[in-house]
Amino acid sequence: MIYFDNGATTPLDHRVLEEMLPYNEVHFGNPSSLHALGRNAANAVETAREKVARSIGARPREVFFTSGGTESDNIAIQGVAFANRSKGDHIITCAIEHHAVLNTCRFLEMAGFKVTYLPVDGEGFVSPEAVKEAMTSQTILVSIMAANNEIGTIQPIREIGKVAKEGGALFHTDAVQAMGKMPLDVDRDNIDLLAMSAHKLHGPKGVGALFIKKNTTIRPIVFGGGQERGLRSSTENVAGIVGMGAAISLVTQSMVEDIEMMSGLRDSIIERALASISGVHLNGPRSQRLCNNVHFRFDRVEGESLVLSLDKLGIATSTGSACSSRSIEPSHVLRALGASNEQCRGSLRISLNRMNDADEVEYFLSVLPQVVSDLRSMAGG
């Protein structure tokens, strides 16, 4: 199987699994326990915290483990909003954010907050000037993703973070897709909060982390035993956290070479597919694009059948985001780019990982034109 759906999830690195295994069975202690088993587990969590912090230029005390990217986004946005309500009630985000951000913002609207959903341009970019114009004296939070999960657009987060800071607001970025695929430094990039997930970078599912800059005013959204310094109660997923630390270390070590390799494969797919197939369009930009993301729109092709036909040929791809694959509604990202409902139906996302190679790309490009042509005939086109 050729796996080109790494935007949905990535295969677990066997080295990560090996580090995790003892924490499922031998070192099973609860990090809150005082005995040796508990202390051992607590040490493992702190070691992982150091690894995660190092990868984004943060201090370990600024990293909080969660159950994944969605929970990290929820804590960041709800936690900042409810803790800073006396300062203001306005939040700025954009139309192509992940639903973990969009639906949290919609919930906050129901709770009385005001949310500005900034539009994006035809390639999915949010303009820092638009953020600046939308800022008011009531703006407490700006939340713009580092890179889009469907079309790969890398946002100018450093500039947006600067605008937020100048306007007295906090800046949160959903970096779930960006982690390990572009350099991120929370100080340099003016980031106050950053959400990440382990399973997008060859770690396990069910674990993520949230960076929260020191002295940020935030409150928990889940209450209980006070783990993670009171911000995220619940007994720690020790094996998962160990896996996240291991995965993030491995990805960071080889990131520069991996980005170069994946960018080469990405550009090869984009250029050759555009040249060899009629009625195919690239969604998202050519530059400032995630190194592992390709997103096409095919005229007169049903996206689901395209994915299923490729699957039969041993290639795993996606119609868009994994979350939307079983939704009948068109992608909110493509709609925000100006695509019609019908145009959204012929989408194909190819998302690479660092273990993909040129032979896999060759095979994919060799079968794609025929698959598209067969589906168009079948549809009567």
Place this chain on the structure above:
Amino acid sequence: MKSEAAIPIAVGSKAPDFTAPGDQGELTTLSELVNGKSVLLIFYPQDWGWVCRTEILEFQSRQNDYEAIGVRLVGLSTNLVVSHGVWSEHLNLRFTLVSDPPGQIAEAYGVLDTDEDSFNKGRTKRALILVDQEMMVRFVWVTDDPWLEPDYDSIFNACSEALERSVSPKASAARIVEGYEVASQR
């Protein structure tokens, strides 16, 4: 901007015949399916959607009940055979899904979504149309809301009663199923 809404086929009308590929690519003809049986055409917007999945599996769980009153189940959407085939296998379906990519069958029955504002435009609406052995439409249920599921008990009872009634096209009318939309009368 709304284009003129399609009007669903009326109870008492002659059912338009069709031949189209089933989920294994086999040609499926309505007039052959109704040989000695009635057919419930289950139009749904899209393979893989969770409402569609729930609906299709609910009908499958009631397949024996429908067979007991002489009704064969057939699903229809604009998805291609490729999608139907994998979805049918995934759900272990025991009835055929017909592929109608241009939406011609849906159009003939007045259940194609043509609303410019609908994200479902060009796909079939969620609709249930009962065709009897004489190729006569005996019951119609249709909704413009793709998230709305039919009330399965009421639909079964309405189909059962529609088939029990004497065949008198002029006199027959769509049964009002409580709380649900019923086909317009021509």
